[in-house]
Amino acid sequence: MSRLKHFLIPLILLIIIKIVFLFPAVSSLEHKAQDGLFRLRGAIDPGEDIVIIAIDDDSFSAMNRPWPFPREYHAKLIQNLNIAGAKTIIFDVEFTETSNPETDEMLAAIAEYYGNVIFAGKAILSRKAGEASQLVTPIMPIVEKGLSWGLVNMSSDWDNVIRRYPLYEYHDGEPYYTLGVHGLMNRDLDEIGEIYEPVIEAGSVEIGGLQIPVSQNRSLINYYGQAESFLHISYADVIDDENETMPGYYGVELDAFYDLLESGILQDKIVLIGATADELHDKFPTPFGGEWTSGVEIHANFLLNALNGDHLVNANMWLYFLIELILVLLLWQVCCKTKPQYSAMVIFGLVIAQFALAFLLFKYANILSPIVQTALLLISLYVVSLISHYLETMKEKRFIRGAFQQYMAPALVDELLKNPDNISYGGTLQEVSVLFSDVRGFTTYTETHAPEETVSILKEYLTEMVVTIIDNKGILDKFIGDAVMALFGTPIKLPNHAYTACKTALDMRDSLAVLQDKWRAEGREIFEIGIGINTGNAVIGNLGSEQIFDYTAIGDTINLGARLESITKEYDTTKGIIISEFTLEYIKDYAEVRYLDEVKVKGKNQAVKIYDLISLKPMDE
Incomplete structure (x- = not known):
């Protein structure tokens, strides 16, 4: 076999593997393998800097009301959260349809009064145009008062798992930022009196000194754990004060809000409000598997990633390609010059070693490197080396x-x-x-x-x-x-x-x-x-x-x-x-x-x- 073939066969095999993994159905195998790194690493304590106010089953039982809740309840929620010292309040709840005009105005007015509330909107995406074809904004009283609102769009992979967080979508040539980004923009509003303006750069978005790596407007999420890893407080507990009676308590006045107030658990916290009850259908599969995670907790994971600098990044594609090319060129020589059983032992050892390397890079450097691709490349190279003759091509x-x-x-x-x-x-x-x-x-x-x-x-x-x-x-x-x-x-x-x-x-x-x-x-x-x-x-x-x-x-x-x-x-x-x-x-x-x-x-x-x-x-x- 000529020297050229000794170079071309490993190179072609490497390129083929890379091309195959461009297809979503195949790349999902890589994603599944990388998901296993989360479970192998285990959960990480997210702390209590971010608190989730959960619209949960307990809230429905206590309030004895169907969804959606009246807007005056949300207004009271904003008021009580501010009384409890919340730093930023983020609604993963869409107020896009007009309700009672008075309560709509009340909600907007109290949000304007406190100035630390972020509402939710949505982008209707167009695959052909490459940007949002339509924006679904909050109700007019919120928009007219110039209150902050962000997109709640999720971005799933081919297998519907949420691994990446979209930071913005374009509409009419202008970027509209997502809920988590608005949370970062407003994080120091109470101290400096203004919000940070994001700067979209090649491969990253900078928000007030925080550098967030992105690829095609999305950032990998470094999940801290399975569902409910963050501190959850029931929605009903926050609005249950002396002025509110919970019908589901059958006359018993718990006034749970005052316990929260006394504990100081909401003081200077970023608070996200969102649905966790199954009947509201706002849950998604994540790399940790198990019970699906609520959308509001996905926003929380992104926020904490950005605040703590815990971002995940993919390994440099070209550097990894060069390393793999050198590896397969050397390995091809080994396979051609040694007995198959010895080559098999080398291949098996390298597959185990590259998985261990992938785990170490993930755990200690927050780098996602190929697992299935590299393993398949090594195994394929071994299989090709066993073929003594090519098919009669002509x-x-x-x-x-x-x-x-x-x-x-x-x-x-x-x-x-x-x-x-x-x-x-x-x-x-x-x-x-x-x-x-x-x-x-x-x-x-x-x-x-x-x-x-x-x-x-x-x-x-x-x-x-x-x-x-x-x-x-x-x-x-x-x-x-x-x-x-x-x-x-x-x-x-x-x-x-x-x-x-x-x-x-x-x-x-x-x-x-x-x-x-x-x-x-x-x-x-x-x-x-x-x-x-x-x-x-x-x-x-x-x-x-x-x-x-x-x-x-x-x-x-x-x-x-x-x-x-x-x-x-x-x-x-x-x-x-x-x-x-x-x-x-x-x-x-x-x-x-x-x-x-x-x-x-x-x-x-x-x-x-x-x-x-x-x-x-x-x-x-």
Whole structure:
């Protein structure tokens, strides 16, 4: 083996691993492994600088009221918290809808009087625009008085776990900060008389001397423990003073607020108010696992991270890449020059060592480093080193070209040759769109026309249809007499395969219209076609025999597509194209359709809605 191969094989393997982990479904494995570091480290005492006023089950029992509570209760809460010496009061409760105008004004007025209250709003995010398409602000009395409010948006990963905290979202080019950031901005308001203005920098946000590392406007959260790690005080206890009677106490006056006042537990504290009762649905999974953590406690974790400098950061990507490259280059030499059992022992030892290193970096330096990536890289390198010969690449490429070039576009065949793993030689479940088309009344046509005429017009028609399918990156699965079956989204993945299938159907109709004009001019009889399109999972692969390769698809998705084509003649459609509700779900933002009916099909417990496809709007690539 040449020196170049000794360098290229480890390098390529490393790059492949990095690319694979760019996909959310795969990177979630890394996240899960890193979550284990939290549980291995254990909980850390967050102290009592931040206190959570919990809208909990005890509050509902004591107050004997449904949610939402009257605004005057929240006003009293603000008053009592200030009496108890709270430094900053942060509501993780949205007051975005008008209630009683008097109580709305009362809430805003008392917040303005004390000047240490932060309210909650929300950003409606737009994936395409990359910023908030709309802001949901607090009620007008709060906004008009210029009171502070922050966004309560959470940012979950692919597996719905909250690992990162968003610091801001852009709307109309301006940053709007989240609740935790506003808490940091207002932290010294009582001392300096003004709030700190955040400064957004490359890779960080600076707030009054606090430097918060960010990536794509989000900061990793270094959780202190599982749910309820922070001090929680029941909402009802804070408002239960001599002027308030708790119906749930059945006449017993506990006046719990005075116990809190006497204890001084709220003095100079940052206080967050939020829901912890399950029925309010404001809980999220976190790396610690177990019981889900309330949204208000997630805000608290971020705040304390910032105040204590406990931020988590990812290991430097390029530095780690360089270290891993040096490691795999050396390890490749070891694997090539030693017996497999010795190489296995080295690999096993390195996997254990890199996990121990990852834990130490996490616990003592607050650095998150790759765990699964590195382990998979080491194991993959070992597996590759055991392969003594590569597959006969040219033979496989000749086989692929011979199998696909007749019913795929040359460009797709070329792309498939670059990534032959896209082909399933057995059968895998894949999401695809299937198109069936059929000539209406073609049996009658063949009976009334000479065989030569039938073959001539059918050949001309099928040629145009196949060209249209291939031009749209579909593959011709098979001819069934005068019928055509085409697949979209396999073996080369197409992110918009449903849209492409529908566009192909409309293009086929346009191509047929051109042919019909030609046939009329020639004095030949014309015919119409029906097209059915469905989208869903199907078993795809080489479903032929050992002697004959037949790359095709089977399953309920395919059967429904065929059924839709067969019933086009039963409905008055615009262009003879019927699509299923499953296809419509993918193209609803671009398609003009007309609801036709619900049909019962074999393999489906419920009837399927079908639609007449009229037209498509262009899709931005």
